[in-house]
Structure formats: structure tokens, C-alpha cells
Amino acid sequence: MVLANCRIGERKETSQTLYELEIEAIANQVRQVLPDATDLLASAGRLVKLYEGARGYMLVDAVASRRRNYDTRVVGPNGILTKYRALAPAGSIAELARAPLDGIGLMESEPETLRVLAAKFSELQTHLGASTEEETCLAWGRLPSGDPRVSSFLEVHGIGPALLEYLRMLCGADTIKVDVRVLKNLESLGLPVSELQVSGVYRACQEIAAKAGCTLTELDQLLWNLAF
Secondary structure: OOOOOOOOOOOOOHHHHHHHHHHHHHHHHHHHHHHHOHHHHHHHHHHHHHOOOOOOHHHHHHHHHHOOOEEEEEEEEOHHHHHHHHHOOOHHHHOOOOOOOOOOOOOOOOHHHHHHHHHHHHHHHOOOOOOOOOHHHHHHHHHHOOOOOHHHHHHHOOOHHHHHHHHHHHOEEEEEEEEHHHHHHHHHHOOOOOOOHHHHHHHHHHHHHHHHHHHHHHHHHHHOOOOO
């Protein structure tokens, strides 16, 4: 995960064994739900296809998902993405760069965030030597998290670590969006999220996924959709 100057929270050395036990216990709980969560696990594999050939919609989804009820205010019948689809039938990033963004429910700064994102992906297409927007997004998703072509997205106003990881996930990266909903479920499972930096939570999720036998993206879908 791309985070500057972030580390695991200030936990005493003597608590390291406790931390390992917490991770093991959470992994066991996750492992127990895997056999009955085949639909959610399958949905993790479909995320990269969700906006295939319509990556402009992907950007609107990601930006609009911040600080809103996703099911109602983003993808619901009167949601931002639904309204945008009616204005931009092609769904491309190129279309997003010029499509009207007023009157669909975005906050004041969000249209500019979307324009900057569209410009960055257009630049990436040239830098990556991709022939289409789809190829560009998939190639970007395959880049390591520390690559400047990934970390530079954190310089875009309105794009924090959680939204960056969500964009990467939609582009095929195996990652997790550490948002409020995921954090709440991790806390319910016993992870001391208040004692960890965001990067520490991310590393904990890596360990949990590895021990539970699932991918990070599968863990994301479990933590986002289930109540543990």
C-alpha cells in the first residue's frame, strides 16, 4: 500500500505476541466463513470486469464513494453514478474529461478531482504504451504499489489511501480498501485498529488473508459485505 511515513502503531514490544495471536484468531474466523461465502469470493474476481470498457464510470464510482452511503447515493436509482451514466453513454475516460458533471450530486471539489484523474490516466496510456484505456487501466493495476505511477495518485486532491486502493482493485490489483466499513468489521473481529496506522491495518490484512487462505480482494469483499 502506498503511504508516506506510516507504520504499525505504537504498540509495546511485549504486545507483539498478543498481536500475532489476534491475527491468528481473526484469520481463523475468516477461514470459517469461506465455505459459505462462494458468491462473495466470486464477486472479488469479477471486480476487475465491473467497468470493463467503461473506465470513466470506474472513476466516478471511486470518487463518489467517499463519505457517502454507497448503495443509495452512488449506485442507487438516484445515485451519482446512475445520473452520470445518463449523461455519458460511452463511459470512457476521454468522455469524462469533457462530460457535464453538474447536477448529479457531486461535492464542489469532486468534478475537478475527476478531471485530474482522467488526465492522469490519459498520460498513463502514453507512458505505458497502451493502445486503449482498458489496457492502460489493467497495466496500471499490475504495477507494484511503490511505483511512482501509482503513488503519484495520492497527490490528487480528494484521493486518499483507501480510494487509491479501491481504484487499484477495480483495475485488477490484489488489494483492500481500508475504509470505515472494513475497519469496523476488523475491530469487531478483534483487531485493535485504534492502535494501528492505516498501513499497519493493511499489513495486518495481508497476514490475515495469507493465514485464512484467501486473497486480499476476497478479504475486502468479506469484510465489506458480512457482519462478523
